[in-house]
Amino acid sequence: MESVELSRYLTMLTLSVHVIFATVGVGVPIMITIAHWLGLKRQDEHYLLLAKRWARGYVISVAVGVVTGTAIALQLALLWPRFMEFAGQLVALPLFMETFAFFFEAIFLGIYLYTWNRFKNPKHHFYLLAPVVLGSAMSALFITSVNAFMNVPQGFTLIGGQLTNIQPLVAMFNPAMPTKVAHVLTSAYMTTAFILASIAAYHLLKGNRHEYHRKALALTMKIALIFSIATALVGDLSGKYLAEYQPEKLAAAEWHFETEGEAPLVLYGVLTEKNEVKYAFKIPYALSILVHSNPFGVVTGLNDIPKEYHPPYEIHYFFDIMVTIGIWLTFLSLVYFIALWRNWSFIKTKIFRILLVTSGPLAMIAIEAGWWFTEVGRQPWIMRGFMQTAEGATDSPHVGIMFVAFAVLYLILLIGTAVVLTRMFKKNPVELELEKDSIEQRSVAK
Amino acid sequence: MTLEVIGISVLWLFLFGYVIVASIDFGAGFFNASTIVTRKHHIVNSVIQRYLSPVWEITNVFLVFFFVGMIGFFPKTAYYFGTVLLVPISISIILLALRGSYYAFGTYGTKGHVGYTLMYGVTGVLIPASLSTALIVSQGGFIRETPTGGIELDFLSLFTSPFAWSIVALSLVSVLFISASFLAYYSSVAEDIEALNLFRRYTWIWSFPTIVTAMGIIIEMKWHNPTHYEGMLSLWWLFALSLVCFIASLWLLKKRHYGRSFIFVVLQFAIAFYAYGVSRYPYLLYPNLTIYDGFTNETMAYALITAFVFGFMLLIPSLYLVFKLFIMNKPYIQKRNS
Numbered sequence: 001m002e003s004v005e006l007s008r009y010l011t012m013l014t015l016s017v018h019v020i021f022a023t024v025g026v027g028v029p030i031m032i033t034i035a036h037w038l039g040l041k042r043q044d045e046h047y048l049l050l051a052k053r054w055a056r057g058y059v060i061s062v063a064v065g066v067v068t069g070t071a072i073a074l075q076l077a078l079l080w081p082r083f084m085e086f087a088g089q090l091v092a093l094p095l096f097m098e099t100f101a102f103f104f105e106a107i108f109l110g111i112y113l114y115t116w117n118r119f120k121n122p123k124h125h126f127y128l129l130a131p132v133v134l135g136s137a138m139s140a141l142f143i144t145s146v147n148a149f150m151n152v153p154q155g156f157t158l159i160g161g162q163l164t165n166i167q168p169l170v171a172m173f174n175p176a177m178p179t180k181v182a183h184v185l186t187s188a189y190m191t192t193a194f195i196l197a198s199i200a201a202y203h204l205l206k207g208n209r210h211e212y213h214r215k216a217l218a219l220t221m222k223i224a225l226i227f228s229i230a231t232a233l234v235g236d237l238s239g240k241y242l243a244e245y246q247p248e249k250l251a252a253a254e255w256h257f258e259t260e261g262e263a264p265l266v267l268y269g270v271l272t273e274k275n276e277v278k279y280a281f282k283i284p285y286a287l288s289i290l291v292h293s294n295p296f297g298v299v300t301g302l303n304d305i306p307k308e309y310h311p312p313y314e315i316h317y318f319f320d321i322m323v324t325i326g327i328w329l330t331f332l333s334l335v336y337f338i339a340l341w342r343n344w345s346f347i348k349t350k351i352f353r354i355l356l357v358t359s360g361p362l363a364m365i366a367i368e369a370g371w372w373f374t375e376v377g378r379q380p381w382i383m384r385g386f387m388q389t390a391e392g393a394t395d396s397p398h399v400g401i402m403f404v405a406f407a408v409l410y411l412i413l414l415i416g417t418a419v420v421l422t423r424m425f426k427k428n429p430v431e432l433e434l435e436k437d438s439i440e441q442r443s444v445a446k
Numbered sequence: 447m448t449l450e451v452i453g454i455s456v457l458w459l460f461l462f463g464y465v466i467v468a469s470i471d472f473g474a475g476f477f478n479a480s481t482i483v484t485r486k487h488h489i490v491n492s493v494i495q496r497y498l499s500p501v502w503e504i505t506n507v508f509l510v511f512f513f514v515g516m517i518g519f520f521p522k523t524a525y526y527f528g529t530v531l532l533v534p535i536s537i538s539i540i541l542l543a544l545r546g547s548y549y550a551f552g553t554y555g556t557k558g559h560v561g562y563t564l565m566y567g568v569t570g571v572l573i574p575a576s577l578s579t580a581l582i583v584s585q586g587g588f589i590r591e592t593p594t595g596g597i598e599l600d601f602l603s604l605f606t607s608p609f610a611w612s613i614v615a616l617s618l619v620s621v622l623f624i625s626a627s628f629l630a631y632y633s634s635v636a637e638d639i640e641a642l643n644l645f646r647r648y649t650w651i652w653s654f655p656t657i658v659t660a661m662g663i664i665i666e667m668k669w670h671n672p673t674h675y676e677g678m679l680s681l682w683w684l685f686a687l688s689l690v691c692f693i694a695s696l697w698l699l700k701k702r703h704y705g706r707s708f709i710f711v712v713l714q715f716a717i718a719f720y721a722y723g724v725s726r727y728p729y730l731l732y733p734n735l736t737i738y739d740g741f742t743n744e745t746m747a748y749a750l751i752t753a754f755v756f757g758f759m760l761l762i763p764s765l766y767l768v769f770k771l772f773i774m775n776k777p778y779i780q781k782r783n784s
């Protein structure tokens with residue numbers, strides 16, 4: 001295999017691992033903030049304990065997020081030296097600021113963790129969360145703007161291979177950025193809410209009847225519903241963005257060959273050798289509506305795009321997976337919400353709880369699918385219109401062995417994280433911790 | 447001062463910051479593990495744990511700042527260093543990843559597993575060794591052109607070069623020296639006499655190898671890179687000043703002024719580090735790349751410097767807070783000893 005391909009696989013591997021922790025890293029601070037705030041407002045120790053326990057698990061995930069993030073940041077230069085040499089002149093600013101944002105977040109997270117009960121006014125301790133939430137969101141914003149830039153490079157003029165007229169802010173605030181950042185943030189909040197809901201549902205499924213888990217489930221599912229809807233809405237805007245700036249990606253995702261109006265949304269199915277769509281599920285007019293908010297809007301097809309710029313057609317499946325999971329999870333959280341409100345009891349059945357347990361992993365799969373869709377859909381470009389992926393890659397013959405080494409590393413990290421997190425919470429169950437806290441409180445009251 | 451010089455000075459500052467904080471951290475990990483073997487672990491454990499817990503992420507960020515800034519200010523380094531350093535830096539990443547995550551697992555998760563501690567110690571010495579290859583390669587002589595017009599690392603000459611091994615040796619002994627000196631000070635603040643005595647002894651033990659290897663490297667430079675050697679000679683007074691600081695630090699150690707002794711250790715390294723940096727001006731990579739031909743465009747340079755200034759105004763107060771709350775907070779440091 002060529003080192004280009006291997007570099008792509010290694011990048012893919014590292015980012016796919018990093019995004020798990022990055023998503024949780026962006027999402028959990030908001031969940032902690034909400035729980036902590038409810039705890040203070042309602043004087044409810046269950047919510048306070050939620051905040052405490054989530055924060056404790058979060059540290060582990062941040063640690064692995066930091067090391068995988070460091071890996072990808074270095075690998076960008078190691079695997080794509082030509083690309084970084086070129087892009088470094090244009091997007092170094094957001095890359096640099098990401099580090100600051102993260103630093104800011106990490107410092108306040110550390111302080112927050114180690115200062116429970118050290119402030120006279122508990123509100124001051126709560127305020128420490130603001131920089132954590134802000135820092136993680138800014139981290140995501142900066143890094144996503146770099147990725148958006150790769151999709152729609154702008155803010156410079158290229159004359160005879162020379163870069164001139166460089167405007168870092170224009171490069172950063174490119175047309176892909178608003179929808180991308182918004183979609184990444186909402187989907188991270190949504191996914192984290194479902195993951196935490198899965199955990200609560202798991203305890204209930206195992207027969208634990210404690211109030212704590214019920215409150216956790218109700219809270220996280222409500223947040224999940226809000227962000228699922230937001231994610232779908234922003235996803236719709238992302239589709240409109242694609243139609244305007246990267247029509248080839250949208251057309252490949254939809255197996256849309258002829259430029260035409262009244263275009264249907266194609267879900268699932270297979271593509272024959274002759275590029276015929278078979279066994280697919282078609283929603284009439286839906287693609288035109290997605291793109292133009294108008295059932296008759298004309299959507300550019302692949303036949304009007306030079307063949308060498310077609311992205312791989314497999315991205316269709318990644319798009320399907322993401323959208324299907326998105327719709328399903330919105331539905332699931334909506335049903336849960338209505339049932340909670342109307343006091344329907346089927347949400348307490350085993351089956352429904354099993355569905356809830358699967359929601360977190362499903363949301364994470366949607367994140368992976370979404371990224372694979374945009375990243376593979378950018379091929380053959382690394383910087384759309386300016387540099388092809390093959391031009392950016394290293395020619396080192398050692399990428400293959402490095403791939404193996406990193407694969408082993410990530411396996412160890414993933415297993416380690418799973419083992420440590422389960423052990424950490426099993427050893428210190430909620431009941432025990434609540435008891436300890438109340439004993440402490442009583443001794444303080446005396 | 448030109449923009450290029452401002453850029454490289456900022457980066458050099460980050461790198462120096464990393465060298466100091468990381469040395470303390472790597473060395474602490476090493477002492478923590480080696481004392482298990484020598485059965486003195488109970489003495490050092492509490493001091494090391496207290497120090498390590500809140501700061502490990504901060505250490506890593508210094509490194510990230512350095513190389514992200516490097517690519518920002520000098521994008522061409524991405525091409526040269528990125529291409530040739532794939533293997534050594536990947537090894538560093540893997541070791542850093544194991545170290546960071548297993549530290550977190552061991553500290554926040556399941557407490558006190560010997561395996562974690564040993565891993566932490568071993569990676570603490572391997573990481574400086576593998577990271578120092580970047581510095582070694584930048585001295586020139588280890589990169590060759592491929593038939594296709596690309597560049598690659600000449601592993602054979604790297605592994606057989608006494609010069610390269612001396613730099614590796616220096617990185618190792620200085621890690622242990624800096625770390626021991628800091629931990630001696632830290633235990634004195636914690637009023638942990640036993641740990642203090644041990645770390646004071648370690649500081650003495652590692653001080654002489656540090657100065658001997660450092661001088662050895664200066665001499666070897668004469669054969670390896672005569673241009674750089676000339677540059678160093680013209681700055682001899684700075685290196686002499688660094689030596690004076692070294693002697694002062696040992697003298698203060700003897701007089702039991704641990705804080706001041708550590709400050710002189712930092713000064714010693716700071717002066718030598720900057721003297722080394724200035725003496726290689728303007729080369730980023732001998733002889734291919736100077737700070738002038740590798741520099742980014744002016745607009746980006748101003749943007750980065752602005753971001754840096756604002757970022758710093760945000761960071762200094764927060765770092766100060768960490769410092770007050772954890773590192774130099776007497777009740778906090780002493781808590782577990784009582």
Ligand code: HDD
Binds near residue numbers: 179184236327370
């Ligand atoms: C929980 C995760 C999740 C869910 C449920 C959805 N998405 Fe998504 N989607 C992502 C997570 C995601 C992502 C991982 O965050 C991506 C990858 C890159 C990006 O910008 O966001 C993404 C990208 C992405 C793109 C490509 C943007 C680009 O290339 O610039 C489009 C068009 C959509 N999504 C559209 C949708 C629609 C119409 C959804 C309907 C429900 C949807 N997404 C649900």
Ligand code: HEM
Binds near residue numbers: 018024026071102
């Ligand atoms: C859009 C996808 C990404 C998101 C949302 C994201 C977000 C995050 C978050 C939240 C963290 C902190 C760790 C945590 O809290 O768990 C983190 C760490 C990190 N990420 Fe990412 N990241 C993404 C992709 C990348 C990429 C492509 C790079 C490489 C340039 C990168 C570089 C880093 C680095 C270097 C760290 C460690 C921070 C440090 O030590 O300074 N991330 N990322």
Ligand code: HEM
Binds near residue numbers: 016019147381
């Ligand atoms: C964190 C979530 C992300 C995931 C899961 C992800 C996934 C992928 C995948 C699957 C590829 C391989 C595409 C192919 O070769 O067919 C890829 C390539 C790449 N990605 Fe991402 N990506 C993410 C975010 C980012 C971000 C934020 C950046 C920019 C800073 C980035 C930069 C790159 C680069 C430089 C390549 C290699 C060039 C290429 O194949 O076009 N990625 N990524």
